[in-house]
Amino acid sequence: MNRIMIVDDDRDILAALEIYLTTSGYQVIRAENGREAVRRMEEEPADLILMDVMMPQMDGIAATRIIREKSNVPILFLTAKSEDVDLIHGLNVGADDYITKPFKPMEVLARIRSHLRRFTQLGGQPRRDNVLTVGPVQLEDESKRVTVDGEPVNLTPLEYNILRLLMSRPGQVYSSAQIYEQVWNDPFLGSENTVAVHIRHLREKIEIDPAHPRYLKVVWGLGYKMEQ
Amino acid sequence: MSERTTRLRGSFWLRAAAFVLAWISGVTLCMGAGGLFYLADSFRYNGAFLDSPTYYSMRHDMDSLLEEYLFLSSHSGALTPAGRERLGQLMDRFRRQETNYRFLILDERGERYLYNAGEEEWEAGIENGQETASSSDWQVSAYGISAQRNIGYYLDLSRTEDWTACLGSSQDFARTEFASGYCYNIGDYLDMLEEAALGELEGLDRETAAGMPAVMDTSENSPATQQVGRESDSVEEPVDETETIVVDGAVGEETDWLLTLFPQVHYDSITQQYYLLDEERESYEALGDNHFVYYRFDPDREESYHLWSWLDTDFPVEDQFASNARYYAVRQAEAREWIQPVIICALSSLAVFLPLLALLTWGAGWNRKGELALRGLNRMGLELLCLVLLVGVGLLLLGVQLADWLYDGPFFLGSQAPAIYEYLLFFGIAGLVCVPFCLMAWTVLTAQIKTRQLLKRSFCIRLCLRAWKGITGLLSRLLAVLKELVQNRPLYQKVLLWSAGYMVLMLFWYLGIARDIVLNSWNPLVRSFMVLLPAVPVVLLLCKWAMDYNRMRRQVQRLIEGDFDTKLETGRMLPDLRSHGEDLNNLSAGLSRAVEERVKSQRFKTELITNVSHDLKTPLTSIINYVDLLKKADIADETVRGYIEVLDRKSQRLKTLTEDLLEASKAASGTIGVQLEALDVTELCEQAVGEYDERLKQAALSVHIKRPEQPLKVMADGRHLWRILDNLLANCTKYAMAGTRVYLDISRKGKMAVLEMKNISAEALNVPADELMKRFVRGDSARSTEGSGLGLSIARNLTNAQKGEFGLVVDGDLFKAVISLPLAEERE
Structure with a gap:
């Protein structure tokens, strides 16, 4: 107890x-x-x-x-x-x-x-490579598995890739254009807010309070980042 | 100090008595002083007449007479009747033997001339040195001269067979016995003579003296070394003049004027004297530096004379010399008697006088009560005192005259009376008259010095001081006026005045001092220096002014940058600039104070807001919590559940309101921090729209973003801009008509980026735009929905805080919000 x-x-x-x-x-x-x-x-x-x-x-x-x-x-x-x-x-x-x-x-x-x-x-978990950890979020790249506080979360492939990109460098700000190009592998035409929407969905899945995210943060006017 | 002594000190009678006694003793003291003077006078020349100036002057008169005679007689061709008469008078005197004065005249040939009173002519003198010049009254027969002692001797055969020393200068006249002896050279011979004159040798008789050679040969090659003495063999040998004469240098050399004029002059190298040789070689005369010889050289006549003069101290003739000598002797004897009494008198008077003087000094200025005060006479000024003293001195002179009259006139004491009486009389009267005045002056002076009133009492000194004060006062006033005149004028006037003055100075310089130098000097450096010199002070002044001005400019720049703490050093600036500098310092002080105030008030506001928010939120938290608990509680009653529902809704609303209120007040009071950075507007809009994706879908609204041609970057604070869009989008979801589109246009206008959001309102907007922006005003005047009415107000404040502009346009159902923000500067 x-x-x-x-x-x-x-x-x-x-x-x-x-x-x-x-x-x-x-x-x-x-x-x-x-x-x-x-x-x-x-x-x-x-x-x-x-x-x-x-x-x-x-x-x-x-x-x-x-x-x-x-x-x-x-x-x-x-x-x-x-x-x-x-x-x-x-x-x-x-x-x-x-x-x-x-x-x-x-x-x-x-x-x-x-x-x-x-x-x-x-304390009990052994440290392994290819495991990105930010706060409660843990991403295992080999098995493509994401857990939040140990609980597995279901992410779409796009969501997964976005998360992985952001978790690869915690604290680094990625603009929508950069995320789009990296994840969709297409030049960013700047006419959609796809990235924003996906971020929002992602946030709802991994944040306790999506309205006030702790880790997946918006840097207004610049992009998004994963807070350390 | 006891009272008795005090009273005594101030007692007038005591002082008067002391005064009188001091007077008397002063007089006796003066008389004693007179006696001392007398003694001093008497013993001044050891009492010897022959030392006294009287003798000298008398001698000198006679010598001058003779000299004159010599001159005249050697120029007999030029003798005038007056000259002849004078000569006659002179000879008369000598003829009449009215003097003890003796003289000898020698001509160049060494012949001695004595005056023949009978024939009234000069005859060739002693021949062989032994014969008496019988035609004269002079008892001169032979003579010799001691070189060392400069004593002339003559042998007075008429009286006794002894040598009598006589002096050509001023030594003692003495008679002595001549004794026998011998000597080896002239010097010794002379010594012997001298000693004989002084009685130390036994008598030398005439024959012996006659047998003595005149000169001695001292050269080694001389045929004979003469011995002067009883060995008459060698003595009797005739000495060839030419063989035995030793002359310094060659004979007849003209190195010595004496040799040329006096062929009979010889030099003895042992005694180092020149001798005038008598033809008969029986006598000789030494010529030295220190005998009084009147030498007259007449180139025309080739005749010169030596004059020897002396005094017969036996005083056979009763003349002035004798009487004077006698008088001196008498006086001396007299004086000797008076030494003791005088000294006793003087010392005793002093012994009495000094204490009395001390007493007077002690009592001066004090009164009976023991205070120092100046009464009566003591108040005399210094000038008056001097006047009094002058009177005293005048009386003194009168007194001296009186004494003189007394002495010579009615109370003729005669010259037989002891000389001391004269002195005593004079000094006594002087003292009688002078002493009281001096005493009085002394007491007044001491009194004034004691009371430190010396200078005050003096009229002259006071006048001077007053004049001095007046002058300095006047000067300082003048200076003050000038200063005021000059200082308080405006700068341009001051500059004009100074320039005018300086130009006048320059005028003086160029027309006066420098002109001569510039025109006359050949050195170009000097010329240019003189011309340029007046410019130097001006240049220096300008430089100084420029430097100060520069410093002030820098200070102003510092103020601009916000450094209010560095102060300007104004001490060494020029006057006008200095006041400016001080003003600047005051300004910076004021600014720094203002900044401090502002900061304090900001902090105060922030704290206020924080505290208020905390105080509001705490009870609100409890309300919400308990309402929630109530909701969870098992309550069957529907109405009660309804109540709980209301509580829940309202408490949530309260929460929203509180949060909005807090934000609004922060935004309005300007206590939000604004961190401007370059943001991509498009990106931000998309992010915002992305956030609102669900809600927009729920409200059945679709957002259309119109992007600019090129990505626009604005200087804004990301959080605040998000908040603005958040408010606007929230309003859209709340108030836009379902199924319509929301347009978001991003464009560039000049130096600003413009964001326009348009939507169609669900309900009619019956509130004008500017009203909408006011706080707590909502489009829905019924206030039935959730909004607090603060959203737009917050949005506007936030926009303004980012140096942008916020505007609303309401056109029918169209609601448009326009936000302008400054563009971020392009950086390549």
């Missing part, structure tokens, strides 16, 4: 989350501020932490930094701050993901599942 710690200064949110999580079968540990979170982590470490950012006494970022010195558990930020700067800062500190408030409980649960799966399963 996985243990999840939820840290938030708002008790109502804590209560609601606890209900969600316990009904999903997780054991819940509560903390109301960063200091308490650190202390509880030392007493009985959890397998995943849902951390609010703006808290009194010690905010989520500081707590994350301290916890990260000793533990590698997935930390998900629950934050009302949605500024890009804050997100980058949060991820730099050591969080694995973030969820903005107000959140959809379903989404929260999905992300938790994904991160837990990655965390528990990652």
